[in-house]
Amino acid sequence: MAAVVLVGAQWGDEGKGKITDYLAERADVVVRYQGGSNAGHTVMVGREEFKLHLVPSGILYPGKLCVIANGVVLDPQVLVQELDGLAGRGVDTTGLRISDRAHLILPYHRGLDAAQEEHRGQAMIGTTKRGIGPAYVDKTARTGIRVGDLLDWEEFEKKLAHNVVVANELLAKIYNQPGYDLRAILEEYAGYTERLRPLIADGVRLVNRALQEGRKVLFEGAQGTLLDLDQGTYPFVTSSYPIAGGACVGAGVGPTRIDKVIGVVKAYTTRVGSGPFPTEITGPAGDALRQQGMEFGTTTGRPRRCGWLDTVILRHAAEVNGLTGIALTKLDVLTGLEPLKIGTAYRYRGEISQDFPASLKALQECEPVYEELPGWQEDITGAGSIEDLPVNCRNYIRRLEELVGVPVHLIAVGPRRDQTIVLKDAF
Numbered sequence: 001m002a003a004v005v006l007v008g009a010q011w012g013d014e015g016k017g018k019i020t021d022y023l024a025e026r027a028d029v030v031v032r033y034q035g036g037s038n039a040g041h042t043v044m045v046g047r048e049e050f051k052l053h054l055v056p057s058g059i060l061y062p063g064k065l066c067v068i069a070n071g072v073v074l075d076p077q078v079l080v081q082e083l084d085g086l087a088g089r090g091v092d093t094t095g096l097r098i099s100d101r102a103h104l105i106l107p108y109h110r111g112l113d114a115a116q117e118e119h120r121g122q123a124m125i126g127t128t129k130r131g132i133g134p135a136y137v138d139k140t141a142r143t144g145i146r147v148g149d150l151l152d153w154e155e156f157e158k159k160l161a162h163n164v165v166v167a168n169e170l171l172a173k174i175y176n177q178p179g180y181d182l183r184a185i186l187e188e189y190a191g192y193t194e195r196l197r198p199l200i201a202d203g204v205r206l207v208n209r210a211l212q213e214g215r216k217v218l219f220e221g222a223q224g225t226l227l228d229l230d231q232g233t234y235p236f237v238t239s240s241y242p243i244a245g246g247a248c249v250g251a252g253v254g255p256t257r258i259d260k261v262i263g264v265v266k267a268y269t270t271r272v273g274s275g276p277f278p279t280e281i282t283g284p285a286g287d288a289l290r291q292q293g294m295e296f297g298t299t300t301g302r303p304r305r306c307g308w309l310d311t312v313i314l315r316h317a318a319e320v321n322g323l324t325g326i327a328l329t330k331l332d333v334l335t336g337l338e339p340l341k342i343g344t345a346y347r348y349r350g351e352i353s354q355d356f357p358a359s360l361k362a363l364q365e366c367e368p369v370y371e372e373l374p375g376w377q378e379d380i381t382g383a384g385s386i387e388d389l390p391v392n393c394r395n396y397i398r399r400l401e402e403l404v405g406v407p408v409h410l411i412a413v414g415p416r417r418d419q420t421i422v423l424k425d426a427f
């Protein structure tokens, strides 16, 4: 199998970084296809922890071809910082390439993101304030500036001059915020251009050529299905398409090229930011799960809201992504919890529904229907095979597979590379 898409099946932070890093060893190319520096993907190599925001999680294998594809909104400030950070830790980043079609995040996108959040008041989305939404707004409004524009400075200057005026007007007149200085941005971005110039490439050709040559390509999703602009809990979503179809659009690859879609599923559910979350555990029990799972945001440090596994959202994820397998992560975090609960359906106005509703109001009214399963007490962080797992743990996995209708292919029992049980190879 040559093309595998890896997607988050919940609200992000499922452990995509760890699974990508694991699969990347066997892949020839790793591609990030959407989102931007709102993502925070943690990879542990031995005792060393890496937090990646823009660079694909395959970068930790020396020389591996890693592509930031056209669907990403790229903040060069973050990228340069990330590359410096990696270089400072001895990581070889020479394999990185950036698509000339990727859109740029500019300082006013970050300013607008923060101003719009403040303006929303109680209705705030809880964005990462990385400028993601405003950058995608410019892209769809057809006024965005692309990475390739950096290579034609006159063109870049012209587009930027126009966009800065519009952004400053918006900031001043609607949000009562100070504006940005065109000259200062030009100077700053001239520096990034010199730095990034050697990395800019035709990402579409790079990825398609690799596929034509029969090389193994791994598409690394950011965020998750429930944060997808169309399939998530709109409007409490991000502004891109994390679902598997997003890999085709975001990398310029035809759907017939994709062989497998792996959904990364955390053994329970978490969410950062606002919006409905039916199986959320509030109070001390939720706090305990947060501590046990160390559920604090990689990008913003915010505490993540925690809850039970919700198979209604996972069936939705299985459907809209066409999942062929599941990578189940953080199973070790459930050790000691008794009993375990799995959300199997929603009760809405007295009726039981198996389906995930589009209406936020309906979702807010949905009460989860739970099934209880006995937990396990044994430490599973050293388990090397499925047989090493306690029987109740295996039953939990089996029940998840039954309820979602997708087989589990990988199991993570800890953050390190070696804490991974493989039931079926992705490549």
Ligand code: GDP
Residues within 6 Å of the ligand: 008, 012, 013, 014, 015, 016, 017, 018, 039, 040, 041, 042, 043, 044, 298, 329, 330, 331, 332, 333, 412, 413, 414, 415
């Ligand atoms: P991502 O955004 O999907 O890549 O996930 P994050 O990196 O934001 O959050 C996942 C966190 O869980 C990271 O701190 C990982 O190191 C950690 N992690 C991943 N898999 C496991 C696991 O199986 N067990 C435990 N205990 N931690 C894990």
Ligand code: IMO
Residues within 6 Å of the ligand: 008, 011, 012, 013, 014, 038, 039, 040, 041, 125, 126, 127, 128, 129, 130, 131, 132, 133, 221, 222, 223, 224, 227, 236, 237, 238, 239, 272, 273, 274, 298
């Ligand atoms: P990874 O790739 C979890 C959430 C934000 C907010 C909403 C919109 O690490 O899984 P945005 O800044 O994108 O406009 O914020 O989406 N969000 C994430 N939550 N993991 C992420 O990325 C996220 N990226 C964005 O918290 O609710």
Ligand code: MG
Residues within 6 Å of the ligand: 012, 013, 014, 039, 040, 041, 042, 298
């Ligand atoms: Mg994350």
